[in-house]
Amino acid sequence: MPRLLELVPARIRAWAVPLNSAVLLAVGLLLLALDVPIIGQPLVQPGLGIWPQVALLLLGCLTLLAKRRMPLTVLAAATMLFAVDLALGGGLGMLLVLVDAIYSAAMHASDRGRRALLVIVATLVVGGTAVVLVLTGDPRVTALTAIQLVAIIVTPYWWGLAVQRERARAALEAQRADDLERLAALAQQEVVQAERGRMARDLHDAIASELSAIAIHTEAALAAPAPPRSSLETIRTASIRSLEQMRSMILVLRSGGEAPAAPDRLSGAAGILDRARARGLEVELVGEAPALPVAIDQAAGRILQESLTNAMKHAPGASAVVRVSADAAPDTATAGMLLLRVESAMDASTPRAAPPSAGLGVRMMRERALALGGELTAGPEGDARWTVQATLPLQG
Structure with missing residues (x-):
C-alpha cells in the first residue's frame, strides 16, 4: 500500500x-x-x-x-x-x-x-x-x-x-x-582516475622520447650554419613515429580495446637501444634479461625507455650504460629481483636550453616500480653521472 x-x-x-x-x-x-x-x-x-x-x-x-x-x-x-x-x-x-x-x-x-x-x-x-x-x-x-x-x-x-x-x-x-x-559512483570514479593515470603514463612513455629527439635535433640544426641532412631526417622520422604513437592511443580511446602496437618490453631492449643510438646517444648493454612476466617485462621496458629519454634530454650525444641482472640467490637482500641500472653521463660543459618536459618521467617510473612491488631510485652519482636503478620482482 x-x-x-x-x-x-x-x-x-x-x-x-x-x-x-x-x-x-x-x-x-x-x-x-x-x-x-x-x-x-x-x-x-x-x-x-x-x-x-x-x-x-x-x-x-x-x-x-x-x-x-x-x-x-x-x-x-x-x-x-x-x-x-x-x-x-x-x-x-x-x-x-x-x-x-x-x-x-x-x-x-x-x-x-x-x-x-x-x-x-x-x-x-x-x-x-x-x-x-x-x-x-x-x-x-x-x-x-x-x-x-x-x-x-x-x-x-x-x-x-x-x-x-x-x-x-x-x-x-x-x-x-x-x-x-x-558507493558504485565512487568506485567508478576511482577506476576512471586510475585509468586516466595509466593512460597518462602510457602516452608520456610513448611519445616523450620521440619529442625529445625532435627538440634536440632541431636545436642542433638551428645552431649549425647549414643544417645537416641527417638531423632533418631524424626529426622527420621521430615526428612520423610520434604521430603513429598518438594515432594508436586515439584508436585505443575510441575503441576501448588494446593498443594496436605492442608496448616496449625489456625483452626487446635491442630495439629501444637502436632507437636511442639513432638519435645520437651512445649506449652499451651489459647483461641479459631473463624470462619475465608480461607486466614486469613491460614496466622494465618503459623504465629503460624513459631513462634513455632523460639521458638524451640532459646530455645529447653523451654515453650511457645499461646493466641488467637477475638475483636468484635466496640468501641475499635482492633475492628473486630483477636489477635494471642505467648510468648516463652528465655533460655540463656546453650549456643548452632545457628541452620541454612535463617533469613526470621519474615520478611515473617510480609509480610503475612501486605498483609491481619494486622500487626505483634516480639521482646523480658524483659530478659526472646520473643513475636510475630499478628493482623489480622476477615473478609478477
Whole structure:
C-alpha cells in the first residue's frame, strides 16, 4: 500500500486527508439518516433528534484534519467525542472517526507515543471486558464485547503499526539503494582516475622520447650554419613515429580495446637501444634479461625507455650504460629481483636550453616500480653521472 501511494501525484496526496474526512462525514450522515445506532437505548435524550450527533460527527471529521501533525491529540479528542456520542446512542459514523484516529496515531506518532498507545489500547480492551463481565455476569455478552473491542481498537492500531513499519522498511531500502549507488559512483570514479593515470603514463612513455629527439635535433640544426641532412631526417622520422604513437592511443580511446602496437618490453631492449643510438646517444648493454612476466617485462621496458629519454634530454650525444641482472640467490637482500641500472653521463660543459618536459618521467617510473612491488631510485652519482636503478620482482 505505501508503495502504491508513492505512485500517486504529490498534489493528489496533499488532498488525501481532507478527502478522507469528507468521505467519513458523508458516510456518517448517511448512517445517522438511516437511524443505525450502536446501542439500543441511549443514556441521554436531549430531545433535539439527531442534530447533536451531527454536530459531534462534524467536529470529529474536522479534528481528523490534524491527525498527521498531532496524532495523539487528535486521538484523545476523537475518544472524548465518541464517548459523548455513545451516550446519545452512538452513531457508526463517529465509530469510523475513532477507528481512523487510532490508525493515524499508530502510524504517525513517535516511538514513545506508540508505546504509550499500546498500553492504553491493552488497558481499554482488558478493562472494558472486565467491566462488562462485572456488570452483566454473562460470559457470552462478555466474549462478544471483547471481540468487538478488539475489532474496534486493536485492529486499527495493528493496521497502522504494520503500515508504519512497512514505510520505515521501504525508507531504509531506499536509503540503502542510494548508499549503494553512491558507493558504485565512487568506485567508478576511482577506476576512471586510475585509468586516466595509466593512460597518462602510457602516452608520456610513448611519445616523450620521440619529442625529445625532435627538440634536440632541431636545436642542433638551428645552431649549425647549414643544417645537416641527417638531423632533418631524424626529426622527420621521430615526428612520423610520434604521430603513429598518438594515432594508436586515439584508436585505443575510441575503441576501448588494446593498443594496436605492442608496448616496449625489456625483452626487446635491442630495439629501444637502436632507437636511442639513432638519435645520437651512445649506449652499451651489459647483461641479459631473463624470462619475465608480461607486466614486469613491460614496466622494465618503459623504465629503460624513459631513462634513455632523460639521458638524451640532459646530455645529447653523451654515453650511457645499461646493466641488467637477475638475483636468484635466496640468501641475499635482492633475492628473486630483477636489477635494471642505467648510468648516463652528465655533460655540463656546453650549456643548452632545457628541452620541454612535463617533469613526470621519474615520478611515473617510480609509480610503475612501486605498483609491481619494486622500487626505483634516480639521482646523480658524483659530478659526472646520473643513475636510475630499478628493482623489480622476477615473478609478477
